[in-house]
Amino acid sequence: MEDDVIAVIDFGGQYTHLISRRIRSLGVKTAVIPSRQLRPAELKTVKGVIFSGGPASVYEEDAPRVGIELLEGRPVLGICYGHQLLAHLFGGEVEKARVREYGRTVIQVDEGCRLFKGLPNRFMVWMSHSDHVKQLPPGFTACASTSSSPNAAICNEGKQLYGVQFHPEVSHTENGIQILANFVFNICGCIPSWKMENYVDRVVQEIAQQVGDGRVLCAVSGGIDSTVTAALVSKAVGKKLKCIFINHGLLRKKEPEQVLEALKNIVGEENVVYVDASKRFLEKLRGVADPEEKRKIIGHEFAAVFEEYSRKHGPFTHLAQGTLYPDVVESGRSVGGSAVIKTHHNVGGMPETFNLELVEPLKELYKDEVRQIAELLGLPKWLVKRHPFPGPGLAVRVIGEVTEEKLRICRDASAIVEEELEKMGLLDDVWQAFAVVGDDKATGVKGDVRSLGHVVTVRVVSSVDGMTADYVKIPYETLDRIASRITNEVEGVSWVTYAISSKPPATIEPQ
Ligand code: XMP
Numbered sequence: 370m371e372d373d374v375i376a377v378i379d380f381g382g383q384y385t386h387l388i389s390r391r392i393r394s395l396g397v398k399t400a401v402i403p404s405r406q407l408r409p410a411e412l413k414t415v416k417g418v419i420f421s422g423g424p425a426s427v428y429e430e431d432a433p434r435v436g437i438e439l440l441e442g443r444p445v446l447g448i449c450y451g452h453q454l455l456a457h458l459f460g461g462e463v464e465k466a467r468v469r470e471y472g473r474t475v476i477q478v479d480e481g482c483r484l485f486k487g488l489p490n491r492f493m494v495w496m497s498h499s500d501h502v503k504q505l506p507p508g509f510t511a512c513a514s515t516s517s518s519p520n521a522a523i524c525n526e527g528k529q530l531y532g533v534q535f536h537p538e539v540s541h542t543e544n545g546i547q548i549l550a551n552f553v554f555n556i557c558g559c560i561p562s563w564k565m566e567n568y569v570d571r572v573v574q575e576i577a578q579q580v581g582d583g584r585v586l587c588a589v590s591g592g593i594d595s596t597v598t599a600a601l602v603s604k605a606v607g608k609k610l611k612c613i614f615i616n617h618g619l620l621r622k623k624e625p626e627q628v629l630e631a632l633k634n635i636v637g638e639e640n641v642v643y644v645d646a647s648k649r650f651l652e653k654l655r656g657v658a659d660p661e662e663k664r665k666i667i668g669h670e671f672a673a674v675f676e677e678y679s680r681k682h683g684p685f686t687h688l689a690q691g692t693l694y695p696d697v698v699e700s701g702r703s704v705g706g707s708a709v710i711k712t713h714h715n716v717g718g719m720p721e722t723f724n725l726e727l728v729e730p731l732k733e734l735y736k737d738e739v740r741q742i743a744e745l746l747g748l749p750k751w752l753v754k755r756h757p758f759p760g761p762g763l764a765v766r767v768i769g770e771v772t773e774e775k776l777r778i779c780r781d782a783s784a785i786v787e788e789e790l791e792k793m794g795l796l797d798d799v800w801q802a803f804a805v806v807g808d809d810k811a812t813g814v815k816g817d818v819r820s821l822g823h824v825v826t827v828r829v830v831s832s833v834d835g836m837t838a839d840y841v842k843i844p845y846e847t848l849d850r851i852a853s854r855i856t857n858e859v860e861g862v863s864w865v866t867y868a869i870s871s872k873p874p875a876t877i878e879p880q
Contacts, residue, residue: 372398372567373559376415379403379698380423380433380450386695388419388448388538390735391546396561397553401698404433417444417557420451422536426465426500427457434458444529446484446552452532453500456523459530462504468517470496470534473541475515482512482524484531484551492543494521494535501534529556565741569601572730576605583686585610585728586679591620591628593748593755594691594731596635597739600746601730602689603636610689611682612636615674617667618647619762619776622784631749642682646674651771658769660880667761676723688725693739697732756801757835765880768807774861775823778806781859782825789851790829790843799841800832804855805868805879813856813863822863825855829867830877838872 375392377399379385389399402411412418418440425432427450437458447455453463476494478485494515502520505511513522513533522533531552537545553559585602589595589612599612614632616625625645632641653666679685731739743753759765766783767775782804790796805828810821827848832838852865868875 370562371414372562373416373557374398374400374414375417375419375553375557375559376412377401377419377421378407378435378451379421380425380454382422382424382448382450384536384538385421386698386735388421388549390737391538391549392419392553393563393735393738395546395550395553396563397559398563401694403698403701404435406701407435407439409439412439412441412443415443416559417446417553419552420445420447420454422449422451422497425450427453427463428500442528444552444556445531446549446556447530447532448538449498449534449536452523452534453498453502455530455532456502456504456506456509456520459506459509459525461502461506461509461523463500464503466499466501466517469499470515470517471498472496474535476513476521476535477515478513478522482522482531483526483556484522484524484533484548485512486551486555488544488547493541494537494543494545495539495541496535498534502532531556565738565745568734568738569604569742569745572601573605576602576728576730579726579728580606580609580687583609583726584684585687585689586683586685586725587612587689588675589614589628589632590758590760591624591631591752592691592758593736593739593743593752594693596632596748596752597743597746598689598691598730599632600635600748601742602728603640604746608637608640610636610640611642611679611685612640613642613644613675613678613682615644615646615671615678617650617671617762619650619667619764619771621758621763622780627751631752635746635748642678644674644678646670649674651773654764654771656770660765663764663771663880664761667764685725687728688723689728689730691739692727692729692732693736694732694734697729754797756799759878765878766803766805768805768879770808775806778823778825778859778861779804782806782827782855782862782865785854785858786827786829786851789847789854793844793847795841795843795847798831800830800835800838801877802827802829802841804828806862807879811864820863822856822861824864824866825859825862826866826868826879827851827855828877828879830872832872832877835877836872838877840867840869840871 377389389401392399474496509523509525511520512524515521524531537548587599589599602610763779786802805826809824811824813822829841830838831841855865
C-alpha cells in the first residue's frame with residue numbers, strides 16, 4: 370500500500386522542514402517541493418498541500434507563486450506567506466500591515482471551523498509577519514483574529530482551503546500540532562502509515578533490487594548516518610557489501626576501537642576493511658595551520674585512501690552513502706530514481722573515475738527518523754545518542770598546526786569533559802561538548818616549580834540544528850571538576866578556560 374502524502378511547497382521559509390517533520394511525527398509522509406520546481410505531476414497523488422512561509426511579499430512582481438490549476442481541488446493549508454499567497458491567488462488583497470506582529474500573540478478562533486475543531490477558543494500562537502490579508506477572497510471567511518489582525522486565519526470550507534497567519538509548526542504555538550492533525554486527518558483524510566518499521570522493510574527490498582548482482586562499497590565514519598546506511602545495505606545485500614572505515618588519526622579517544630567493534634557486529638567482520646591511515650594524514654598536515662587548507666588536505670587524502678582500498682577490494686558497482694532528505698531537497702534532486710556519483714561526496718571530493726551508482730537508503734529521511742531506525746535495528750545506544758562530529762575531526766579543534774602533542778591534549782581533555790557531563794546527566798542534553806587546544810601557553814605552578822603549559826578551552830553548546838547555538842551554563846562545580854581534572858591528568862596543560870560565545874557571532878568549532 371502506498372503511503373498518503375502531504376506536499377509542503379517551500380517558498381523559502383525558515384520553518385519549511387519543521388512543518389514537514391511535524392506532519393511526519395503524525396505518521397504521514399511528506400514531500401517538500403521548492404515552489405520554483407513544482408511540476409503538475411508532483412501533486413497528482415498527494416492528499417493535501419501546505420504552502421510554507423517565506424520572506425517575500427505576494428504583491429511584489431517576482432514573488433514566488435504557484436498556479437491554482439495545479440491544486441486541482443485538493444485541500445490547501447497556507448502558513449504565513451502561504452496564507453497571504455492563498456488569499457492573493459483566490460482574489461483577496463494583501464498589503465503591508467501597519468503593525469508588525471512578532472512573537473507570542475493571543476488568538477481568538479472560531480471553533481466551528483474544521484481546522485480548529487476540538488480546540489479552546491482562545492490560545493497563544495507565534496507570529497512573525499509584516500504583511501497581512503486586508504481583503505478576503507470571495508467565498509472565504511475569517512476564522513481567527515488577534516487584536517491587530519482581523520484575518521489571522523481564513524477559510525473556504527466548501528473548497529477545503531485554509532490559511533493561518535501564525536506558525537502552527539513552532540513549539541511556541543499552543544495546539545499547533547492539533548491544528549496540523551486536523552488538517553491532515555480530518556480535512557485531507559490521510560491514513561497514518563508513515564512508520565519507520567515499514568520504511569525499513571521497503572527500503573531493504575528496494576536496495577536488494579537496485580544492487581542485483583552488483584557489489585556495494587560504503588565509507589563508514591562511525592557517525593549515525595553512515596552506520597545506519599551500512600546496516601540497511603547489509604540487511605539487503607549481505608556479503609555483497611564492503612564497508613571501509615578509515616582512521617585519519619583525528620578521531621576521539623577510543624573512537625577507532627569502538628567504531629570498529631560496532632561495525633563488525635552490524636555488518637559482519639568479513640565485510641569490514643579497517644584502514645589506519647593516521648601517519649599518512651598527519652604527515653600531509655605537517656606545518657599547515659590554516660583551517661580551510663587542513664580541510665582540503667583531509668578531503669583529498671580521504672578520497673585517495675578510499676580509492677586505493679576500493680580498487681584493492683573491488684570491483685564495485687554501487688556506492689552507499691547516508692545522504693539525508695534536506696540535502697536532497699536543497700540540491701534540487703527528486704527522491705525517485707538513482708544518481709551516479711560524480712565529483713561530490715559528503716566526505717570530500719571523490720574521484721570522477723569512480724562512476725558508481727549511488728545507493729542512498731536515507732534520502733527520504735530526517736535525522737530524527739534515522740535515529741528511530743538505528744534504535745529499531747538495535748544499534749548500540751552510544752552510537753544513537755552520539756554528538757555530531759566534524760568530518761575533519763580533531764583537526765578543527767586543534768588550533769594552528771596539528772601535532773601529536775596537541776592531538777593528545779585535545780583527546781584526553783575532551784574525554785574528561787564528556788565524562789564529567791555524563792556524571793551530571795548533562796551529556797545527552799547538549800549538542801556538542803569538547804576541548805580545544807592551540808599554541809597559547811600560560812604559566813602554571815606545580816609543586817614549587819613554575820612552568821609553561823597549554824591553555825585548554827572547554828566548549829559546551831546547545832543547539833537544534835547547528836545553525837545557531839548557545840553556550841551551556843553548566844554548574845560551576847562541574848566546571849571546577851573539569852578544570853582540575855584536565856590540569857591534573859593531562860600532561861602539559863596549565864590553564865583551562867570556558868568558551869562563552871554563542872553562535873552567531875562565534876561558530877561552534879574554533880576553526
Ligand atoms: P560551526 O563551527 O560552523 O559548526 O558553527 C556547525 C556544525 O558543523 C560541524 N562542522 C563540520 N562538520 N565538516 C563537518 O562534517 C566540517 O568541516 C565541519 N565544520 C564544522 C560542527 O561540528 C557543528 O556541529
